[in-house]
Amino acid sequence: MSSSSVTQDHLQMLQLCRLLQLVYAGDKENIEKMVKHGMDINLTRPEDGMGALHLAVSLLNQELVHFLLSHGASPNVQDRRGRTPVMLAAQMGIDKLAILLIQNQADLLLQDAEGKGVLFYCSYATKAHSHCLQAALSFQADPNNVSTEGTHVFQLICEKALEYYPPMCFIMLDGGADPNASNEKTGITVLMEAAKAGSVELVRAILQRGGNPNARDQKQLSAVHYAAMGGFFEVIQVLSAYSACMDIVSLEDYTPLHYAAASGNANCCRFLAERGCNPKLKNQEGLLPDKIAKASGHKVAAKVLQKVKKLHGKGKKPSKTGLMCNLWALTLHDWSNEHQTELCQAFGDDPDTITAETFISVLEGLKAPVETEQLHLIAKRHDKEEGGSVNIEDFFNGVKYIKIPFRLATYLPKIKKEKKAKKGKKKTEKCPLPICLLPQDRMARRPDGNPPYVMIEKYCYCLDSDGFDSDHTPGHLISKANEKHENEYVNINYCVRNEDLESLDLAFRKGVPVDVQDEFYKTPLMVACSSGKCEMVKYLLSKGASVNMRDQFFWTPLHHAASSGHVETVELLVAAGAKIDEQSLSKVTPLMRAIECSHPSCVDFLIKAGANVNAKNKNEQNCLDIAIDFADSRVIDLVKDKMDSLPKLQEVPAGKKGKAQKSKTKK
Template sequence: MSRKLMPHMDKSTRLLLSAKTMFPRDSTMAQCELEAKQVYKLLQEVHWQNKEKVVHLLCHGVPGLINLTEPKDGISALHVAALNNYLEMAHLLLSLKAHPDIQNKKGQSSIMMAAELGHVEMVELLASNEASMTLVDNEGKGILFYCISPTKMHEQIQEMIMKGKVNVNNISFTGRSAFMFACEHAEDCENLCLQLLEKGANPNSTDPVTGCTALMAAARSGSVPVMRAILQRGGNPNAVDKQQLSAAHVAAAKGFIEALMLLSAYSADFNWTSSLGDTPLHKAAAAGQDQCCRFLFQRGCNVMRKNYLNLLPSQVAKLNQCKAAMKELSEAEKALKSVNFIPFINQARLHDWSFENEAVLRLAFKSVERADSVMLAETFVSVLKDHHAPIDDDSLQTVVDAVALKVWREINVDNFFLGHGFLPNQFQLSSFNYSSIRGTKGTAKVTEKVAEKVTDMILSKKLDPHTYPAMHEYILDPSSFFEPKDIYINVSDCVKMNDFASLHLAFSQNIPVDVRDCCYKTPLMVACICGNQQMVCFLISHGANVNCYDQLKWTSLHHACFGGYTNIVKRLLDHGAVVNAMTTNNVTPLMRAIESCNPSCVDLLIKSGANVMAKNKRGQDCMMLAQRYGNPQIQSLIKNALEEVQKAKPKAKAARPAKKKDTTKSKRMPEECKQAKNVNVALNPDARNYCITTPSQTVWGERVVATAKLKQRMSERKVRFAEDMMKISNNNDNGRVLSKSRLSPTFQDEDPARRLPFLTPVKRSSINRKRWLIHFEKNLSQLEKGFVRHFQTSEYEQYH
C-alpha cells in the first residue's frame, strides 16, 4: 500500500495497516529488548481490556507490534483475547489488521485456543475473519483435535468448523487421525464422526501404536450409528489390533449386543481368536454378558473351543462367578452334544442381514411387484441375490420352502423380516432384550380365569370375606401390594457411598464406565478424590480410562496426587496414566503431589519419569512450590532430582589447575619420601566390623641399620598382626571413599586429634595395638555419623 493511496492517514496508522504484510508468520517473535518490552505492555493492556491504551500503544510503538509475540511462549495480543474470550477486544484487534493465524511456540493459533476452551462466539468471530482451519500445531494436530469434548459448546463449535474448509483426514505426527480420535470419544461427539465420514474420512484408519481401528474404537464406545456408518462405507469388520482383538471381541466384552447384531449382519467372523486364544465368547463369558453368549452361540461361535489357558467359555464364566452366563453356556454345551441339535447359523445370519437392510429390501420388493406384503418366491429369490444376501443357494432355497405357501408359492414379506417360519423363536432378534427391535402390534389376550362367574352376587355381612380381615391374619402394609418405584442415583454418588452393587448393575445395563457428572468428572476421578483404592481397582477393571480429564483438564492422576494417595497413584501409573499431564494452568501431577506434602508420592512420581523442570502459568517450578510449602524432605527429593538432570546434561571439561607443592612435608620426611601417601578410611553402613586400609607399600619409618634389629622388628610385626580382630583389605566395594581434595580447606587444616577425639597422640614405640582396637570399636558410633576421612601416611604413623 503506497503513500499516494493513503493521503489522509498519518504514519502510525499506515504502519498498523501494513503490519500484516510486513511480518510473515516465521518472523513474529520479538527480536530486541525494546520490542519485547512493548509486547509485554501490550499483552497487559489487552488483559485489562483497556482499549484506549491499546490503540495508543499500537500507534506509537514499533512497526507491526500488533502481530509480534513475546519471546517466552510466543503469545500475541490476539491469543490473550481468545484465551479470555474478550470479544470486544478481539474485534478491535482484528479491525486493526491483527493476523488471525499467528501461532505460539506450541504451534497453536487463536482459533485453536478458543475451540479448546469452548468459546463459541470467539470461534465464530475468528472464522468470519478468515482464520485458517487447516493449520496444525507442533504435534501435527489440527483444529478438529481441539474441539472434541463432551460439552454442548464444543458441539456447536464442531458444527461450525465442519461448514468450513477443514481437513477431515488430518493425521498427527504420532500417526493418529482426527477421525480415529473422534471415534474414541464417539459417545460424546457422535454427530462429528458421522459428518467426518460424510466428508470423506478414512473408515479404516488405525492407531499405529495399538493397532486399534476406528470400528473398534466406536464399538468400545457403544456407538452403533457410527459403527453402521463405518461399515456402510467399506470398513473391515474383521480387522484386528496388535493383540489380535477384533471389534467383536470389544463389543462382547462391553456387552453391546446391538453392536454384535450389526457385525453379524456384515458377516463378521465370531470364531477369530486373540493372541491369548480367546474368542468373543470368552470375552462375553468373562464379563458375565449372558445375552451376548447366547447370541454368539446361535451365530456360529464355537462354544467348545479352549483358549491358551485350556479354559472353555463356561469355565471362564465360572471362574468370574457369572451365574447367568454360565447357565447359558451350559445349556449351549448340552444342546451341542444332543443328537437332535440343528444349527440355524446361515438362517440366523440372513435374519440379521435382512433386519439391517430392511428399508432397502422393501423398496426393492415394492419396485418389482405392486403388492406390499406378498410376492412370488422366484421374485423374492432374485431380489435377495441382486442385493448379495450372505447365504448360499441351498440354504436360501430351504428358507424359501419354509416361508412360501405350499399352494401358490407366495411369500409374506413381513413374516420373512420377523423370522417366522424358517427360524426358531429363540434365534429371532425379538427374543433379546433390545429396545430398538421392532415388533408387531396387537391386543392383549384375557384368560378365562381372570373373570370368574359368581353365583350368588349378594352376600350377607356375616358371610362376606371382604368385610373384615380374618383373626389369624395380620393387616399388611398397603405398599407391599405395589411394585417399588424405580430409584435413580448418580454414578458419582454411588462411588462416594462405596455402592459396588449399584455400579455393577449400572455397568451390566451398558452404562458407560466413563460417564461424567455435572462437573465433567468421571467415576474414576471421584474415587481418586475420595481416596478409595478398592473402588479405583474396580473401575479400572471395568475399563475406565485413566487419562480422561475434566473441564480444567485435571486427570485422575492429578486428583490422586493432590490427595496424597500413593497407592492409588501407583495403580494409575501401572495402567498407563500420563505422568506429565498438564491442566489448563500447566500444572503437572508432581506439582499437586508437592502441594499434598506427601514425600512418598513425590518420590514415586520422580522415579516414574516426572518432569521436575516443568513450570505452571505463574512461572513457578517444582522447587519453588516445595520451598513454599516448607517440607524439607520434599525439597531434598526435588533438589536431588534436579542435580541428576543437570548431571545428565553434557558439560565441557575445564582445564585442571596446577597443583601446589607442599613444602611442609619435606621438612618432616626425608627426600626419598617427599610425596605423601593417602590412607583410605572406608566405612560400610551395613557392616558390623570396620577396617582401616593402608596402601600396599612400605611405610616410611626408622632406617634398618642391623640385621638383628630387623629380624626382631619383623617378629614383633607378625605377633601384632596375628592379634588383629579385623582383616586388612586394600579395596572395600561397599564403603564410600572421599579424597582429601574434596574436604573443605578448614577441615584440611584441622588438627587430626580434633577430628577423632578418641585418638590421642602417642609414640609408635609405646602403642598397644590391641588396646587401641578395643578403644576404636567402642567409639564406632562417632564414625557412623559421618567420619569418613583421608589422612596422610605421616599422620597415620603418628597415631598408630
C-alpha cells in the same frame, strides 16, 4: 504458514510487553496509537510465542479480537507449540470466537508441533466444543487428521465423547471422517470404540458408511470382542447383520464368547455360539467360557454355555425338511431384520407376498450378504407352500429357512400367560380402603361461576417492572395501577401453609367462608394447626374460625394440633372453646393423639386442662394402655401420675351387694 515474527532486539521486546499490557487492559485507543506508529501487531514473545491475538482469545474478549483483526493481526500466528488463536478458541469451546477467526481467513489446515489440527482441540465432550467442531468442519477442516503419534482425530473424539456427548461422533461422520479410522499404535478403530461404549446408533452409522466389522487391533481383538466385554447384545446383533466374524481368536486365545461369559449376558453367549463362535475353545489360562461364567457367579450364562457346548457341531447341515442353521442363512436372517425398512419399501406398498423373481432381484439390489444360488434356495423353500411366491412376513421371521432356536424372535422377552383359575374357586378381589372425599355437589361454589370457594384469588403486587430496566422507559404510575391483571387462583390451604395473609385477607373480604372445606374436609384452621403456624391460628381465630369442625376422620383442629405437638396452638384452641375430649371415628381423643406422637408438653397441658385419661378408644384401650404401647417413659409417668391422683371407686363385697339388691326388690 505462520505469519508471526519473534522479537529480535530489546526495543521490540519492550514494545511487545507494552502491547500485551494494553491488550490485557483492553485499551484499544493506545493499541491503535502503537500500530499507527509502526508497531508490528504480530510480534510474539521468544519464550512461548505468545502474541496479542493469542492473549485476546485467552481473555475471551470477542470485541478486542475483532479490533485486533481489523488492525492487521493475523489469525494464523502460531506460538512455540504451534497453536493458532483458532485452536485456543476451540480448546476453550468458544464457538463465536472460533467462527470470527475462521471468517477472517484462519487456516484450518495448520497443525501444531505434534501434528494436531484444529479438530484435535475440539475433541472435548461438551456441547460448546461440538459447536466449534461443526464450525470447523463447515469450513473444510481435515476430518482425517492424524497426529505425529499416530492418533486419528475421529478415533480420539469417539474415545472421549461416546460416554459424555455422543453427537460429536455423528458430526465427524457427517463431516467426512473415515469410518475405518484407527489409532496407528493400538490399532483400535472407531467401530471398536463405539462397540466398547455400547452405542448401537453409532455402530450402525459406521457400518452403513463402510466400516469394517472384522478389523483387528494390535491384540487381535475385533469389534465383536469389545461389544462382548460390555455384554451389549444389540451391538453384537447389528455387527452380525453386517457379516461380522464371531469366531475371531485374540493373541491370548480369547474368543468373544469368553468375554461374554465374563460379562454374564446370557443372550450374548447364546447368540455368539449360534452364530459360529466355538464354545469349546480354551484361552491361554485353559478356561472354557462356561467355566469363566461359573467362576464369575453368572449362573444363567453358565447354564446357557453348557447347553450350547453340548449342541455344538450338531444340526449344522440343512435338514430333510429344508430348515437350516448355516452361517450364511443366519447372517441373511440378521441382515433382513436390520434392513427391514429398506426391504419393505423395495417390495412395494404393503404386499403380503411377492414373486420369487422380485424377491431375488430386490435382495441382490440391496446387496444381501449371500450368493445368488443361496437366494434361489431361500426362494425355492418358500415356493413349495406359497405357489411361486414368497411370504414377506415368513421371510423376516425366518419361518421357512431357520430353525426355531436360532430365530431372532426367540430373543424377545416372553409374555407371561395368565394362569387359569381352578374350577370351583373364585378369585376374591381385595377392595382398597376408600378415601372419603367431599362430593362435588357439596363443595361450595361462587354464584358467578368462578372456581369453588376453596380456590381463592392470589394477591398480586402491581409493580412497574419496566421502570427498573434500562432498555425501557418507566410507565406512568396511575396507568400502571389501572391495568387489569389476569386472576390467578390457588388453594386456600396453600396460602395458609405459606402464611400468605394478603391473599387470605382479599378472600375473606370477598366473602369466602373462613371454615371452607377442601376435598378432604380440611378447614384452614386444621391446616394451620397441623403445620404449627401459631400466628396463622391466631389470625383465623380472629376471623371467627370454628374450633370444633371435623374432617373426614372426625378430627377436630385440636386433634391436628395435638398430633403435631405444638403446645402453643393447643393452648389457643382450648382457650377458644375447643372440646377437649372430642372423639374421632376410632374414638381417639386429642390426648391420645398427643400420647401416640410422644409430645409430653401437649400431654401435660391437656391433662391439666381436664382431659379424661380413662377414655377408651375403639380397641378398648385407655390412655395408660396407649402410653405403654408407645413406650415413652415421660408420657407414661404423666398419665400414671394423673390416674393415681384420681379417687378410686369403692368395691362392694359380693354378699352385701346381693342383700342390698334383695332389699331393693322387696321395696
